[in-house]
Amino acid sequence: MLAPQPLHQIIYHSLATGEGMSPEALADLLRQARAYNQAHRLTGLLLYAADTQEFVQVLEGLQAEVQSLYAKIARDPRHKHAFVLHEGPAETRMFPDWRMGFAPAAAHDLHTITGYLPLVSEPAHLRPPGLAVHAPAQLRRFLADFARPLATDE
Numbered sequence: 001m002l003a004p005q006p007l008h009q010i011i012y013h014s015l016a017t018g019e020g021m022s023p024e025a026l027a028d029l030l031r032q033a034r035a036y037n038q039a040h041r042l043t044g045l046l047l048y049a050a051d052t053q054e055f056v057q058v059l060e061g062l063q064a065e066v067q068s069l070y071a072k073i074a075r076d077p078r079h080k081h082a083f084v085l086h087e088g089p090a091e092t093r094m095f096p097d098w099r100m101g102f103a104p105a106a107a108h109d110l111h112t113i114t115g116y117l118p119l120v121s122e123p124a125h126l127r128p129p130g131l132a133v134h135a136p137a138q139l140r141r142f143l144a145d146f147a148r149p150l151a152t153d154e
Ligand SMILES: Cc1cc2nc3c(=O)[nH]c(=O)nc-3n(C[C@H](O)[C@H](O)[C@H](O)COP(=O)(O)O)c2cc1C
Pocket: 029, 032, 033, 034, 036, 037, 046, 055, 057, 069, 072, 073, 074, 076, 078, 079, 100
């Protein structure tokens, strides 16, 4: 029997380029993202703060899928300064029912999220073993509590 494949998670922060994302541009992005994610068994949450043009996104799925999607996202000209806040194994999906949930956020919500995470200065594969921690429990709780009543996947 095949061993179950471990789940992986990346949480990153970035800044929209130009004038930021119009509602139409966000809708286009989400349409594209949800089709791809569904086909690749990826799930997650995208938060966007229009006031400061900041994104925070949670990507979860099989490690190779998450990493290959993140590599594409990081090169996307619709945003810049993509910065990984957390990367590592995940025991369960935080957002199992969302191909890509979306919620508008305020900058202070995103700063609460970034405040839970120590800044990671080097990529996961260069960190000493044992430092690839699970996303802190408080962060998981905040994301779930914050997103559940707000986010949609349609
Ligand atoms: C903030 C942001 C979040 C994105 N999230 C996803 C996503 O969850 N899934 C996805 O397939 N594409 C997502 N994209 C789009 C990808 O960056 C990229 O356009 C898409 O993977 C197609 O890439 P390709 O043209 O190189 O195949 C996102 C883009 C941005 C700017």
